[in-house]
Amino acid sequence: MSPGRGERTRRALVLxxxxxxxxxxxxxxxxxxxxxxxxxxxxxxxxxFDSINDLLEQALMWADGQAVEAxxxxxxxxxxxxxxxxxxxxxxxxxxxxxxxxxxxxLYAARTPSMLPSANGWLTGLDALVSTWTADxxxxxxxxxxxxxxxxxxxxxxxxxxxxELEAAIRDLL
Amino acid sequence: MSPGRGERTRRALVLxxxxxxxxxxxxxxxxxxxxxxxxxxxxxxxxxFDSINDLLEQALMWADGQAVEAxxxxxxxxxxxxxxxxxxxxxxxxxxxxxxxxxxxxLYAARTPSMLPSANGWLTGLDALVSTWTADxxxxxxxxxxxxxxxxxxxxxxxxxxxxELEAAIRDLL
DNA sequence: TCTAGAATTGAACATTCGTTCAAGTTAGTG
DNA sequence: CACTAACTTGAACGAATGTTCAATTCTAGA
Numbered sequence: 174m175s176p177g178r179g180e181r182t183r184r185a186l187v188l189x190x191x192x193x194x195x196x197x198x199x200x201x202x203x204x205x206x207x208x209x210x211x212x213x214x215x216x217x218x219x220x221x222f223d224s225i226n227d228l229l230e231q232a233l234m235w236a237d238g239q240a241v242e243a244x245x246x247x248x249x250x251x252x253x254x255x256x257x258x259x260x261x262x263x264x265x266x267x268x269x270x271x272x273x274x275x276x277x278x279x280l281y282a283a284r285t286p287s288m289l290p291s292a293n294g295w296l297t298g299l300d301a302l303v304s305t306w307t308a309d310x311x312x313x314x315x316x317x318x319x320x321x322x323x324x325x326x327x328x329x330x331x332x333x334x335x336x337x338e339l340e341a342a343i344r345d346l347l
Numbered sequence: 348m349s350p351g352r353g354e355r356t357r358r359a360l361v362l363x364x365x366x367x368x369x370x371x372x373x374x375x376x377x378x379x380x381x382x383x384x385x386x387x388x389x390x391x392x393x394x395x396f397d398s399i400n401d402l403l404e405q406a407l408m409w410a411d412g413q414a415v416e417a418x419x420x421x422x423x424x425x426x427x428x429x430x431x432x433x434x435x436x437x438x439x440x441x442x443x444x445x446x447x448x449x450x451x452x453x454l455y456a457a458r459t460p461s462m463l464p465s466a467n468g469w470l471t472g473l474d475a476l477v478s479t480w481t482a483d484x485x486x487x488x489x490x491x492x493x494x495x496x497x498x499x500x501x502x503x504x505x506x507x508x509x510x511x512e513l514e515a516a517i518r519d520l521l
Numbered sequence: 522t523c524t525a526g527a528a529t530t531g532a533a534c535a536t537t538c539g540t541t542c543a544a545g546t547t548a549g550t551g
Numbered sequence: 552c553a554c555t556a557a558c559t560t561g562a563a564c565g566a567a568t569g570t571t572c573a574a575t576t577c578t579a580g581a
Contacts, residue, residue, distance in 0.1 A: 178528060178577075198458060200374040204569065214530050219570060221528090273457050280454060283447050283502040284372060292503045315516045319489060322496025328457040329466045342489045346520075352548075352558060378539065388560050393540060395558095522581100529576065537568065546559065551552105 195270035233278040241298040258340035369444035407452040415472040432514035
């Protein structure tokens with residue numbers, strides 16, 4: 174069954190919001206900016222979402238779902254560690270604005286209780302993936318922190334992460 | 348010599364901006380919000396700063412300076428690794444809002460070229476500190492990424508980092 | 522086919538936004 | 552002391568904000 178009218182509009186607004194966060198950051202997410210990007214009247218955002226925070230929450234939920242989906246796919250790859258490393262490196266090179274947007278939402282969730290569940294999706298998804306490689310909980314936490322820090326620092330420093338060094342570092346930590 | 352009038356006002360506005368970012372996030376930084384928090388007329392912000400971005404840049408520069416100062420002090424401690432670990436853990440517990448604000452500015456710099464130098468201050472400061480512990484550049488990068496990721500994930504998950512595990516992890520990586 | 526409820530949309534609201542301008546005050550220099 | 556440049560401040564501007572409301576269109580189910 175195809176999604177109803179409302180559902181389709183909601184998704185269009187969420188995607189438009191993500192596009193705006195990529196381009197201008199969270200501060201750029203306003204009713205008019207989002208609806209203009211989606212080619213919809215300004216009142217559409219207020220009808221479908223309780224607030225801007227609600228819209229941001231849906232955007233984070235969507236982006237988080239995408240990321241977790243990718244993590245699951247990586248988990249079924251023949252060489253998961255290598256797959257994760259190359260995925261992260263390629264993600265950085267080709268989707269830098271999207272990555273910035275996701276981290277912005279990710280961090281925004283730290284001060285917005287209603288968004289925490291979605292933010293923890295990535296966290297637990299990554300934890301679950303790494304947990305299949307070792308039983309050492311401490312090592313899992315270290316690897317997960319390392320990965321998030323690597324991406325964050327790559328975004329700030331502008332230097333793309335080296336997939337080989339990344340893979341070697343993960344193997345060392347396991 | 349004491350700072351001039353203008354300099355003192357500028358600093359008051361920068362501190363007010365940081366306080367607002369702690370409370371509401373970067374989106375809350377407007378001329379009127381900042382000046383109200385500083386007890387100054389609304390036009391004061393426009394006079395002393397070219398734009399909101401300029402004000403945010405000064406705020407990041409200030410916070411970055413503070414952090415680097417702390418890193419230098421840690422470098423001279425008898426047991427630097429332990430000092431860094433306890434400092435990070437305590438910073439998280441006692442200064443969570445400040446930490447969120449700093450990371451928000453940190454990430455904001457990723458899409459704002461003029462802010463990149465300030466953002467890289469923390470990055471290079473941390474790198475310099477860790478570099479005194481090992482000559483292995485790869486290990487330095489791994490430790491730095493691990494630390495940033497640990498703080499970020501702690502902010503999102505809400506779980507305070509354990510200083511002992513943190514110290515043990517750093518020692519393992521060296 | 523008819524209809525009730527969901528969805529859409531344009532007009533309009535009070536606020537807040539960044540910015541400009543001119544008048545005023547202050548502090549340092551000759 | 553006088554003077555100049557830096558600083559301060561209140562008023563006001565057009566533009567953009569979130570939100571409400573009523574009128575309209577659409578669509579799924581009886």
